[in-house]
Amino acid sequence: MTDMPSPSAPLKIGTRGSPLALAQAHETRARLSAAFDLPEAAFEICVIKTTGDDRSLIDADRPLKEIGNKGLFTKEIEEALLEGRIDIAVHSMKDMPTFQPEGLILDCNLPREDVRDAFICPAYRSLHDLPQGAVVGTSSLRRRAQLLHRRPDLKVVEFRGNLQTRLKKLGDGVAAATFLACAGLNRLGMTEVPAAPIATEDMLPAVAQGAIGIERRSDDARTQRMLASVHDAPTGDRLAAERAFLAALDGSCETPIAGLAEIDGDQLRLRGEILKTDGSAAFAGEIRGPVAEGADLGRRLAADLLGRAGPGFLAHKA
């Protein structure tokens, strides 16, 4: 391939500045430099501050959904990409809308990490051991709904900020327990955290949890070729099913939705769940079919759940 990045003309990797975002950007750089036998200096990591990183917004006690979740952590990064200030953007796929802005494409995924949620609790081993009425912190509507569906006695408080901030709140006694994605803990090498992975049968993760996506300009052929050689096809196939499921549900931040696809040979199994925010109702289901038909499976599972939940289920607001 001609025209490869070099230390004097590096490929610019855009990322947020949070520890997890930086770890994901570094993993992306490591995989690209290994794939093309290039020095790491041929890749420049560019930290971009987003609205979601604005302390004045983040420190407020308002739930994220009131600030306006859509694109909160991606808008400025996508602008930099469109303006050519960066060449690729590294994201947690879980946080990405199902549609990209005109001119951008998100079709490269690194191998997926552990998809499970972890129960983080210094005093109790599992959710079942939490005493009646215990306080659990989370900012995720999905985790809140799944938790209350199972344990209506628990009290859920808004818990925001990055991983480090949330762990500190736990240490300060703001809540007895919280949840974090195993993927984040693993990518940050945080082995000292009291984390108990939760089986996906007990708590179905968010769509695309544990997956890194790399976004580029649609017309950037050189970057397209480079990303193709680090793309993990099984992860891409799983996300195609999960994100079609999400898109068919018109997944907004108002609706608790969980979804997970797994691949066995040429067969894909997709499980999904939709819930009421207060946990008072939940509909779960699964579908199996050829990997190549993942997106269709996603749409069919969404239709099945919506049919069972009845009209108006998703229109329900918190």
Ligand SMILES: NCc1[nH]cc(CCC(=O)O)c1CC(=O)O
């Ligand atoms: N919404 C925040 C977010 N986005 C991605 C991850 C974790 C890493 C991943 O799932 O890929 C997290 C934190 C968490 O859920 O604990």
